[in-house]
Amino acid sequence: MGRLSRRxxxxxxxxxxxxxxLAACGDSSDEVATASSSNRAGAPFxxxxxxxxxxxxxxxxxPVADDLTAANYYIVLDGSGSMEESKCSGGLTKMDAAxxxxxxxxxxxxxxxxxxxxxFDGIGLSERTPLRAGNRADFEKQVRSIIASGGTPLSExxxxxxxxxxxxxxxxxxxxxxxxxxxxxxxxxxxxxxxxMVDAVLTQSPVVIHTIGFCIGERHSLNQPGRIAYRAADDPxxxxxxxxxxxAESPDFTITDF
Numbered sequence: 001m002g003r004l005s006r007r008x009x010x011x012x013x014x015x016x017x018x019x020x021x022l023a024a025c026g027d028s029s030d031e032v033a034t035a036s037s038s039n040r041a042g043a044p045f046x047x048x049x050x051x052x053x054x055x056x057x058x059x060x061x062x063p064v065a066d067d068l069t070a071a072n073y074y075i076v077l078d079g080s081g082s083m084e085e086s087k088c089s090g091g092l093t094k095m096d097a098a099x100x101x102x103x104x105x106x107x108x109x110x111x112x113x114x115x116x117x118x119x120f121d122g123i124g125l126s127e128r129t130p131l132r133a134g135n136r137a138d139f140e141k142q143v144r145s146i147i148a149s150g151g152t153p154l155s156e157x158x159x160x161x162x163x164x165x166x167x168x169x170x171x172x173x174x175x176x177x178x179x180x181x182x183x184x185x186x187x188x189x190x191x192x193x194x195x196x197m198v199d200a201v202l203t204q205s206p207v208v209i210h211t212i213g214f215c216i217g218e219r220h221s222l223n224q225p226g227r228i229a230y231r232a233a234d235d236p237x238x239x240x241x242x243x244x245x246x247x248a249e250s251p252d253f254t255i256t257d258f
Contacts, residue, residue, distance in 0.1 A: 053205040054169035062170050067133075071113040071177040072168050073246070074131055074161045077102055078184035078214075079121025083148040088215035090236050094185055095148040097236040098214060102183065103140045105243040114168060117142055118160050122149030125156055131164050151189035154222070157182070158197045158209075165207050178207040181246055182222060183239075185214040194221055202227055208249070212242040 083095040090097065109115055116131030117139055128142035129135055161180045169178060180201070188194055201207050210229045211222040223230040229249055231242035 054166050054174055064173070065168070065171040067112065068172045068175040070133070070172060071110070071179070072115075072131060072165060072172075073109055073113060073179045073181060074116045074118070074164050075102060075105075075181045075183070076118045076120075076157045076161050077143070077146065078152060078182075078186070079119050079146040079148045079150075080152045080184075080186065081149050082152075082186050088234050092236065093148070094214060095146065097239060098183060099143050099146065101236060101239045101243055102143050104240060105246070106136055106139050106143075108244060108247060115139060116161075116164055118157060118164070119146055120150065120153055120157055122147035124150070125153050125160065127160060127164065131168050151192070152184065152186050153192040154182075154184065154188035154194040155192045155197045158194050158201065162197070162201050162205070162207060166205070169205075174206075178205070179246060179249075180207050180209045181243070182209065182211045183214060183243075184211070184220075184222070185216055187216075187221060198222070198224070198228070210246045210249070212239060214239055 077098060079095060083098065084093050086093050088094065092100075106115060112133060114131050114133050115129070115135065116127065117129040118125065118127045119142070128145075129139045158180070161182075165178045165180060169176075198209065201209060208229065209222070209227075211220070211231070213220045213223065213230065213232045215234060216232070217234075218230075218232050220230070222228055223232075229246070231238075231245060233239035233242045
């Protein structure tokens, strides 16, 4: 495939658009239009993202993806200290139940889709498996290695996932589907509330945010009806059903309030 001329490092480009999105939250200047299904497969709401996402930068060689219409699933898994509890997990720790569910979910994702993994746990928040196809073995290995400990930096976790999906959006010229899947058992640590970052993602891109609230019910900052696809899971089976539902999510999921 060919290459595109774009400016700056990819990571810097993604960071710039995120910063711009945060500054623009609440700005009513965005033009609203119907997104063509041929232009943005699975777009979650009706903004003309062809003009705004992914960000166009110049003077940097960016490899064009082989499959421009690929679906992308970026999973962020909570490995905070509370995941070592056994509440709601059928005799397992919540961490072990989540590891099993996420590994099964990865096996259900079509082989031609790109998947990635980020975790916040005892070694901090970081990407563990880059977003790509053909990486299932590494994905499952990284899931098994999680050591539950530490806090819940939800805003930075959302930012990291959006960063990765934005870079892939550059490679796919904005085509395809983009899903950010958050699995968490608690609210954000102080100073890491996700509200402003979520607003930036949902108003500046076609990324769909899915959240599985494990053993926390319906009351969570990432439960925003009409904006975020949120599912409460009170046992391991419900957790697996919630993840399976991500793949079955209707492509015409719409945002009615942003």
